Amino acid sequence: MPAGTGLAGDLASIVGKDHVRSDPGALAAYARDATSLFHSRPQAVVLPGSTEEVAAVLRYATARGVPVVPRGAGSNLCAGTVPLTGGIVLVLTRLNQLLEVSSEELLARAQTGVSTATLADAAAEKGLLYAPDPGSRTVSTIGGNVATCAGGLRGLKYGVTRNYVLGLEAVLPTGEVIRTGGRLWKDVAGYDLTRLLTGSEGTLAVITEATVALLPAPAETGTGVAYFDSLAAASRAVAAVIASGIVPATLEFLDRKCIDAVEEFAGLGLRGDAGALLLFGDDGSAANVAGNLAGIGDVCHENGALEVTLAESVARADALLAARRCSLPALSRLGSLTILEDATVPRHRMAEMVDRIDAIADRYDLRIATFGHAGDGNLHPTCVLDPDDGEGADRAHKAFAEIFAAAIRLDGTITGEHGVGAAKLPYLADRLGDDQVALLRRIKKAFDPAGILNPGKLGS
Amino acid sequence: MTDHDSVDHSSPCGSSGAGCAGGAPGPAPAAGTPGLGIFDKELLDRCISCGFCLPSCPTYALTGEETSSPRGRITLMRALETGDLAPDDPTLTEESSFCLGCRACETVCPAGVEYGQLLEQWRDHQWGGRDRPWIARVLMMLVSRPGLLRLQGLVRRHARGPGGKAGPRDATPAPSHPPKAPEQPVSLMLGCVERGLYPQVSRAVRRLCPEVDVPASQGCCGALHAHNGDSATGEKLARTLGGQLPGTILTTAGGCAAHLAHHLGRDRVRELSEYLDEREHRPAGQVTVDGRRARAALQDSCHLRNGLGVTRPPRELIAEVADYVELPGAGQCCGAAGTYALLRPADSRKVLDPKLTEVETADVDYVVALNPGCLRQLEQGLRRVRSRARAIHLAEFLALAAEPEPGRPDSGPGAADPREP
Incomplete structure (x- = not known):
């Protein structure tokens, strides 16, 4: 598309006209990400091919006061890459070189646009594990994962993205290129800017390269499933499992509404009389996996499990995992407007939180089903609506405001892994308090004096 | 943008003053906008x-x-x-x-x-009316007019005629495992493109499956129209063809199979590999090159794989008669994509190129296709890069296994030494 003159023309002089879009179609396509209900068109879309081009675009934008919204694959669920005040969407998919995977140093270095799965697969080829596994790993970019501190199914045992970021190359809004951290596990020289940028949601700097830690890949994985009368019973079993000294790699749950939706959609033969389904798994040496799965099964039985089944084969394990994986699509077929949130509470308060979610859903006459990560208390209450039900969407927003407030009262948070973005900014002060919000703004100002980087999000 | 996007996106910001940007630009039509x-x-x-x-x-x-x-x-x-x-x-x-x-x-x-x-x-x-690319318009006109289809009469007879060139070869070989007899009539669809370009494919099917009928009067299935901006004619042609071909419609083109299945019902339609698989047809013989068993890869037909979910049967059939090699991108489009290779040749080649590299890396003798468009695309691409691999339709490949081509010491690609440049 020809870039034309004005903003697009200026950008074309930096990156070449083939890498600038300002046609209405492109602006419509980049007006949204994976978040429902948020969209706003930019004035231009630019796809730089190097760190230097990123720096030149940012220098230009700071000089002109034009907003810049960095974007990887656009798979985030917090409207983090929606250009709320227009300006430039800075798409980083051309920076897609995997620079190295080192067995000796147990690390990988990748440009920001490399997909999470590409990095993880390259590590796996060398017998290594990149542990963070966000649900969108085949789509999402490593830069986007760092910017949102993406989580995933292995959080309890392996942690999240921040636990694996060793170093970053990033471009400040004023155009300076900085390299934080590096290839070291120990390095306390200066403020930990690597951690500060991790989860900064594109509001402080544009991440152009990441160095991440790898682990030796576990030899075996195993999976099982347990049914309980209620989520409270499942929750007690989870606490008992961890108290018994086992930290499973996978501990996922579905509530009754999810089980029903999944069963109706996929016909996996799930029990219809259970109040909660707990999917558990572990990895490691064959003996460890077998021992831990048996141990988890025993603890579940002791805590009132209706039934415990261990998968005897990889195929059976995949079938069990399918129940968890197809939760969202199964729910989305009940109504194609899905609002998926990720309120998170301490593990032992999970059942209480789900009860509150159910009560709030009833009060607002909404269909909200909950699944999530039982190991780390990360819940995914999902509201399913008819896309034409505008009034229903309003009720859903009121219900989620109450859900976030309930999570905070239970010592939890408004978002465990999706990010704040535009979607949860209104609730951020409730979580952090005014003093911290003010500090966030001062930090943002120090990085971005002109306030051009992803305005209307964190630090704004 | 969408109806469900049309809810005022600033509403989530309503309950708090925590700096949510208010006036976001961008049109947001009211909910329920028709x-x-x-x-x-x-x-x-x-x-x-x-x-x-x-x-x-x-x-x-x-x-x-x-x-x-x-x-x-x-x-x-x-x-x-x-x-x-x-x-x-x-x-x-x-x-x-x-x-x-x-x-x-x-x-x-x-x-x-x-x-x-x-x-x-x-x-x-x-692409309604005059906006349709002219190449697509010409092709659609050619295949949708019975009269014009009849212009291909010679080749059509060729395709319909007794399988093979010489009489005695038609009687042989008997399949090593005789397939089950079909419960209802099976009609072989000749395909409007295939009967012109690759009549030998239908002949091969006749040899492999002597039980099938080949009705004389049959038109185009309409997939071409549906994919080129005239889905109404596409549906009409599919229904007409459904009336012309009694019983199960057997097709050698994945794209036609998916289109017909959509309009006539999945039960009416079988692509060749799934048909042979269902009938427990075990192909006879083997394909050899220089006296050794041939190495053969597969190019999935996109609509067969993505539309109808058929992936296992063609692989198993090839593995019966040759050493099967799975290309990393076997399931990805080859760039033929119906009329795409004609309408957008440069983009089509860009899509194909990584696959040609895969073929060379895999060092195979054959790349088996399940659709005439893919076959043509692979033929041209492999010729362009001077590959020693040869593109061949599954039907021909199985027929070749059952009976090597006459006049050749074995069934290798190329006339003499396939490794000659």
């Missing part, structure tokens, strides 16, 4: 914009741009439907044409979006 009716609303609403389709899309792989991804194209369709983009917007025109229509996105879509149907509706709008 669309233009270009698309089936249910189909369009199904997409939840999660983006899981992005890595599956060959054109997104080429550009890395949202507009050439399935999610981005659905956003474009929604903008067209709501009037946010003008009906003649050049990006709409370009992207509806740039899409291969391979439907790989459907197989990874967690929400079950029927992208292929949406693309047909989109092209009905974009």
Whole structure:
């Protein structure tokens, strides 16, 4: 598309006209990400091919006061890459070189646009594990994962993205290129800017390269499933499992509404009389996996499990995992407007939180089903609506405001892994308090004096 | 953009003053805005914009741009439907044409979006009437007129005639495991493109499956029309052909199979490999090159794989008669994509090129295709890079195993030494 003159023309002089879009179609396509209900068109879309081009675009934008919204694959669920005040969407998919995977140093270095799965697969080829596994790993970019501190199914045992970021190359809004951290596990020289940028949601700097830690890949994985009368019973079993000294790699749950939706959609033969389904798994040496799965099964039985089944084969394990994986699509077929949130509470308060979610859903006459990560208390209450039900969407927003407030009262948070973005900014002060919000703004100002980087999000 | 996007997006910010940007630009039509009716609303609403389709899309792989991804194209369709983009917007025109229509996105879509149907509706709008590319117009006219189809009479008779060139060869060989007799009549569909370009494919089927009938009067299945902006004629031709071919329709083209199955019902239609598989046909003989067993790869037919979910049978059939080699990109579009290779030859080649490299790396003797378009695309591509591998249709490949080509010491590709440049 020809870039034309004005903003697009200026950008074309930096990156070449083939890498600038300002046609209405492109602006419509980049007006949204994976978040429902948020969209706003930019004035231009630019796809730089190097760190230097990123720096030149940012220098230009700071000089002109034009907003810049960095974007990887656009798979985030917090409207983090929606250009709320227009300006430039800075798409980083051309920076897609995997620079190295080192067995000796147990690390990988990748440009920001490399997909999470590409990095993880390259590590796996060398017998290594990149542990963070966000649900969108085949789509999402490593830069986007760092910017949102993406989580995933292995959080309890392996942690999240921040636990694996060793170093970053990033471009400040004023155009300076900085390299934080590096290839070291120990390095306390200066403020930990690597951690500060991790989860900064594109509001402080544009991440152009990441160095991440790898682990030796576990030899075996195993999976099982347990049914309980209620989520409270499942929750007690989870606490008992961890108290018994086992930290499973996978501990996922579905509530009754999810089980029903999944069963109706996929016909996996799930029990219809259970109040909660707990999917558990572990990895490691064959003996460890077998021992831990048996141990988890025993603890579940002791805590009132209706039934415990261990998968005897990889195929059976995949079938069990399918129940968890197809939760969202199964729910989305009940109504194609899905609002998926990720309120998170301490593990032992999970059942209480789900009860509150159910009560709030009833009060607002909404269909909200909950699944999530039982190991780390990360819940995914999902509201399913008819896309034409505008009034229903309003009720859903009121219900989620109450859900976030309930999570905070239970010592939890408004978002465990999706990010704040535009979607949860209104609730951020409730979580952090005014003093911290003010500090966030001062930090943002120090990085971005002109306030051009992803305005209307964190630090704004 | 979409109806469900049309809810005022600032509402989540309403309850707090925590700095949520207020006046976001961008049109947001009121909830319940009636669309233009270009698309089936249910189909369009199904997409939840999660983006899981992005890595599956060959054109997104080429550009890395949202507009050439399935999610981005659905956003474009929604903008067209709501009037946010003008009906003649050049990006709409370009992207509806740039899409291969391979439907790989459907197989990874967690929400079950029927992208292929949406693309047909989109092209009905974009390519209706005079806006259709002239090559597509000529082809559609040729295949939809029985009179013009009859111009291919010679080759058609060739395709219909007794399998093989010489009489005695038709009687042999008896399959080593006689297939089960079909319960209902099976009619071989000749295919409008295939009967002209590759009549030997139908002849091979006749040799492999002597039980099938080949009705004399049969038209085009209409897939060509459906994929080129005239889905109404596409459906009409499919129904007409359904009336002309009694019983199960056996086809050697994955694209035709998916189109016919959509309009006539899945039960009426069998692609060759699934037909042989269901009837427990064990192919006889083997394909050899220089006295050794041949190495053969497969190019999936996109609509057979992504539309009908048929992937196992062709692989197993090839493995019976040759050493099967799975190409890393066997399931990805080869760039033929119906008329695409004619309409957008440069893009078509860009999609094909990585596959040609894979073929060379795999060092195979044959690449087996399940669709005449793919066969033509692979033939041309392999010739262009001077590959020693030969493209061949599954039917021919199995027939070759049962009986090596006459006049050759064995059934290797090329006339004499296939390794000669």
